Amino acid sequence: MNGIISAVLFLIFAPIAGGLIAGIDRKITARMQGRVGPPLLQPFYDVGKLFEKENVVVTIAQNFYVLAYLVFIAVSGALFFAGGDLLLVVFAFTLAHVFLVLGAYAVHSPYSHIGAERELIQLMAYEPMIILAAVGLYMVTNSFNVADIAAATVPAILYLPGVFIGFAVILTIKLRKSPFDISTSHHAHQEIVKGITTEFSGSTLGAVEIAHWYENVFLLGFIYLFFAWNPVIGIIAVAVTYGAEVFIDNVTARARWQAALKSGWAAGVLGIVNLAFLSYVMTGGVW
Amino acid sequence: MQTLLFLILFPILVACLLLFVKRTALRYAVVALSALVIGGASIYLLIRYAFEGAVYFAAPSGAVDLAMVVIEMGLALFIVYMGAKFRNYLAILLAVVQAALVVYLEATFPENLHAVSNLFIDQFSIIMALIIGIIGSLIAVYAVGYMETYHRHHPEVRDRQKMFFFVIFVFLAAMFGLVFSNNLMWLFFFWEITTISSFLLIGYSETGEATKNAFRALVMNLLGGIAFVAALVFLAIAAPTSGGIDLARVLASPDSAAVLIPAVLIGFAGITKAALMPFSSWLLGAMVAPTPVSALLHSSTMVKAGVYILVRFSPVYAGTFAGYSLGLVGGVTFLAASAIAISQSDAKSVLAYSTIANLGLIAACAGVGTYMLVWAAILLIVFHAVAKALLFLGTGAIEHRTGSRNIEDMEGLIVRMPKMAVMMFVGIAGMFLAPFGMLISKWAAIEAFVRVQAPFGLIFIAILAYGSAVTVFFWAKWMGKLVTVTRNTERVEKGFFQESWAPLYIITGLVIAAVFLFPVISSTLVEPYVLAVYGVTTGLAQANIAIMLLMMALLLILPVSFHLFRRSAKHLPAYMGGRPATPDLHFAGSLGLSREAQTRNYYLTEYFGEARLFRPGAAICIALILASWVLAGAAL
Numbered sequence: 001m002n003g004i005i006s007a008v009l010f011l012i013f014a015p016i017a018g019g020l021i022a023g024i025d026r027k028i029t030a031r032m033q034g035r036v037g038p039p040l041l042q043p044f045y046d047v048g049k050l051f052e053k054e055n056v057v058v059t060i061a062q063n064f065y066v067l068a069y070l071v072f073i074a075v076s077g078a079l080f081f082a083g084g085d086l087l088l089v090v091f092a093f094t095l096a097h098v099f100l101v102l103g104a105y106a107v108h109s110p111y112s113h114i115g116a117e118r119e120l121i122q123l124m125a126y127e128p129m130i131i132l133a134a135v136g137l138y139m140v141t142n143s144f145n146v147a148d149i150a151a152a153t154v155p156a157i158l159y160l161p162g163v164f165i166g167f168a169v170i171l172t173i174k175l176r177k178s179p180f181d182i183s184t185s186h187h188a189h190q191e192i193v194k195g196i197t198t199e200f201s202g203s204t205l206g207a208v209e210i211a212h213w214y215e216n217v218f219l220l221g222f223i224y225l226f227f228a229w230n231p232v233i234g235i236i237a238v239a240v241t242y243g244a245e246v247f248i249d250n251v252t253a254r255a256r257w258q259a260a261l262k263s264g265w266a267a268g269v270l271g272i273v274n275l276a277f278l279s280y281v282m283t284g285g286v287w
Numbered sequence: 288m289q290t291l292l293f294l295i296l297f298p299i300l301v302a303c304l305l306l307f308v309k310r311t312a313l314r315y316a317v318v319a320l321s322a323l324v325i326g327g328a329s330i331y332l333l334i335r336y337a338f339e340g341a342v343y344f345a346a347p348s349g350a351v352d353l354a355m356v357v358i359e360m361g362l363a364l365f366i367v368y369m370g371a372k373f374r375n376y377l378a379i380l381l382a383v384v385q386a387a388l389v390v391y392l393e394a395t396f397p398e399n400l401h402a403v404s405n406l407f408i409d410q411f412s413i414i415m416a417l418i419i420g421i422i423g424s425l426i427a428v429y430a431v432g433y434m435e436t437y438h439r440h441h442p443e444v445r446d447r448q449k450m451f452f453f454v455i456f457v458f459l460a461a462m463f464g465l466v467f468s469n470n471l472m473w474l475f476f477f478w479e480i481t482t483i484s485s486f487l488l489i490g491y492s493e494t495g496e497a498t499k500n501a502f503r504a505l506v507m508n509l510l511g512g513i514a515f516v517a518a519l520v521f522l523a524i525a526a527p528t529s530g531g532i533d534l535a536r537v538l539a540s541p542d543s544a545a546v547l548i549p550a551v552l553i554g555f556a557g558i559t560k561a562a563l564m565p566f567s568s569w570l571l572g573a574m575v576a577p578t579p580v581s582a583l584l585h586s587s588t589m590v591k592a593g594v595y596i597l598v599r600f601s602p603v604y605a606g607t608f609a610g611y612s613l614g615l616v617g618g619v620t621f622l623a624a625s626a627i628a629i630s631q632s633d634a635k636s637v638l639a640y641s642t643i644a645n646l647g648l649i650a651a652c653a654g655v656g657t658y659m660l661v662w663a664a665i666l667l668i669v670f671h672a673v674a675k676a677l678l679f680l681g682t683g684a685i686e687h688r689t690g691s692r693n694i695e696d697m698e699g700l701i702v703r704m705p706k707m708a709v710m711m712f713v714g715i716a717g718m719f720l721a722p723f724g725m726l727i728s729k730w731a732a733i734e735a736f737v738r739v740q741a742p743f744g745l746i747f748i749a750i751l752a753y754g755s756a757v758t759v760f761f762w763a764k765w766m767g768k769l770v771t772v773t774r775n776t777e778r779v780e781k782g783f784f785q786e787s788w789a790p791l792y793i794i795t796g797l798v799i800a801a802v803f804l805f806p807v808i809s810s811t812l813v814e815p816y817v818l819a820v821y822g823v824t825t826g827l828a829q830a831n832i833a834i835m836l837l838m839m840a841l842l843l844i845l846p847v848s849f850h851l852f853r854r855s856a857k858h859l860p861a862y863m864g865g866r867p868a869t870p871d872l873h874f875a876g877s878l879g880l881s882r883e884a885q886t887r888n889y890y891l892t893e894y895f896g897e898a899r900l901f902r903p904g905a906a907i908c909i910a911l912i913l914a915s916w917v918l919a920g921a922a923l
Binding site for chain 1: 699
């Protein structure tokens with residue numbers, strides 16, 4: 001029952017939290033660049049404006065795929081905050097992204113197409129690490145259930161420093177931040193225009209943005225799991241991690257997709273080394 | 288027992304009948320009717336024996352044993368003849384060695400070659416029988432129309448359809464025999480029949496390439512066959528403790544060390560038949576055969592025999608170093624084959640690599656052999672059979688209609704052949720997306736491997752993590768090509784009735800139904816089997832099953848939203864760098880010329896090419912196979 005309430009709370013409040021985080025993000029970014037930056041609520045104004053725009057499509061089908069993307073992002077996030085099975089959350093998450101990719105394929109546009117291919121490369125880059133992170137949390141807490149992991153009294157971060165650093169690397173990919181914002185980015189005009197979202201406009205683009213807010217809240221929740229034994233430290237750690245991501249976003253330039261793939265997979269290797277060490281210690285040094 | 292014998296003998300009867308049927312309409316009637324009978328009989332088998340656990344039958348011996356040896360010798364002579372005709376002396380050598388071993392076995396240990404019960408049935412056999420009886424016979428039905436079109440497209444190929452359908456039904460009979468045999472001599476007999484059947488089917492077109500690939504398949508499977516006989520010799524020598532050639536007694540043998548060597552040799556036979564590395568090339572070569580053959584080899588027969596035997600013997604492998612080695616052969620194959628699939632643009636080649644990868648995963652589960660992994664492995668067998676059959680049949684239909692099976696040429700299939708595109712979409716989703724079957728099984732495998740003894744569990748987890756990531760890549764980009772909405776393309780689906788659509792519809796329905804039936808399949812068949820073998824059982828948590836079903840329902844409802852979007856949306860052509868453009872991707876180039884833009888998928892050949900990954904993968908697998916022999920020997 002608690003789970004269902006948490007899921008509903010997530011569905012209602014995550015877009016608000018996500019939008020605020022985006023607003024803070026833009027503010028901090030502006031300050032790092034010596035600008036004043038937009039008002040805190042600017043992301044909401046932007047998305048609100050998108051929903052007032054004329055309904056323009058390349059093909060009707062694109063709306064379907066983006067809707068499916070939004071729905072399954074929300075489902076996987078809700079499942080996470082309801083305390084569900086972490087692996088199932090990860091798989092629902094993958095399903096959602098495949099829908100976004102299909103939307104970009106459906107419009108049959110050169111820029112979208114390149115964006116879609118790069119989004120798939122990103123998916124391939126971060127998926128191993130995200131599974132390994134789930135396995136790492138299982139090894140520490142003996143459960144795949146988010147509820148159990150969050151209630152655990154062991155400081156997971158102390159056992160999983162390598163996994164955490166690896167996860168921070170793929171978090172850059174997931175948050176669409178430099179140097180790994182290769183499939184689309186928040187900056188106005190990059191080499192592949194807006195990549196995967198090139199052909200989405202108006203309310204469809206608004207839906208993509210809201211899905212991204214849901215996604216960010218879910219990802220920060222994942223970070224929290226590493227520190228869940230102490231809520232205060234947990235919230236501070238989430239804030240610091242996000243701040244670090246913003247900093248990295250501002251001091252790095254966009255890398256090639258090869259770099260994203262190699263970094264994501266190298267992060268996975270770091271995770272494996274951590275887990276190997278952990279299982280060696282936990283079995284009392286006897287293999 | 289009558290049902291078991293019926294399922295083995297009836298297809299043989301049909302096969303003989305089909306030797307005399309020349310007209311397509313009549314052949315269709317015979318095949319469709321027998322498919323109905325065979326499918327019905329396998330469902331009856333389910334109802335009759337699902338709740339009875341393992342049941343053993345004495346079944347006639349003596350004369351049958353003799354007949355089998357005679358037929359085996361006949362087949363060896365046939366291989367020698369074919370080998371001489373096509374100058375393939377390696378095949379002759381292997382066939383002679385194998386025949387000599389069989390004769391040696393029969394002559395030296397006549398008293399040890401009797402099983403208390405020759406036939407048996409349990410839940411695992413029922414599952415296999417359902418796959419063979421339903422998927423296998425649907426493919427046969429599809430093949431009738433397909434072969435007619437095939438010969439129209441390939442007038443140069445000699446029309447040997449009578450032989451073709453004869454072999455198909457013999458193949459099905461042999462598969463039934465294989466999964467019902469408790470006598471390992473019988474099992475080996477049916478094993479050899481499947482080898483010869485696939486040899487004949489792969490070489491059907493009689494081109495140089497087809498013959499070459501047919502012999503490659505034959506040689507590799509004969510290698511496995513020799514290992515199988517060698518295992519039988521080991522078992523016969525140690526008959527008092529090993530249980531001889533009685534499968535049930537071998538699996539229950541208290542002398543696990545004595546049984547391990549034969550089990551590892553039979554596992555090697557399974558590896559060759561399941562086309563794991565380094566033997567994957569025979570399955571890739573088998574692509575030259577007409578598409579229904581590929582569908583049959585990949586989904587319900589042949590390779591499934593390989594993993595069937597591995598899963599059967601997994602209680603013997605469980606916890607042994609030899610078992611871990613065999614499991615790693617599967618794991619390495621899974622990783623390497625999935626990665627190579629990225630670099631392939633031929634649809635059949637992608638499907639073949641995906642089959643090899645998934646068989647590798649099943650073998651990994653079987654080799655490690657904990658009860659949870661056996662549960663996952665059986666589910667993988669089920670879901671893979673259904674989805675892969677659909678994908679092969681669909682690819683065949685697309686190839687006949689559009690003249691190409693290259694994935695790039697499938698761009699815009701949703702416009703050109705909407706029904707076919709949706710079916711392919713479901714099939715591909717069935718292979719890698721939540722909440723479809725293959726993903727459920729992979730998930731189960733991850734949850735099972737984390738409980739495996741370190742460091743092996745972690746190695747497999749790492750393999751699975753990277754393997755599933757690359758799997759998502761190659762399937763999703765294929766899906767993307769299917770759903771691309773292209774303009775000014777003709778719809779070519781109409782008039783497409785040479786092939787029978789019914790099998791495609793039914794199998795598409797099965798892919799979706801499998802998700803809803805999954806809890807039932809698991810609780811009535813797989814879990815009781817695991818319980819019977821291991822004394823403990825496992826399953827997905829109720830809450831998770833409910834969530835999966837909700838997700839599936841959501842997926843089925845979502846397409847309704849298409850109607851919401853029908854409102855007056857304004858259509859614009861895709862953005863082409865600001866140049867004036869038309870919806871079919873033409874844009875105004877310089878000098879007033881209209882130019883066309885094209886989109887092509889990424890194949891990342893320099894990272895994932897066959898040339899780069901096959902050799903290392905095969906080398907590691909060879910080393911692991913040798914290690915499994917050494918380790919099994921060391922355990923003695």
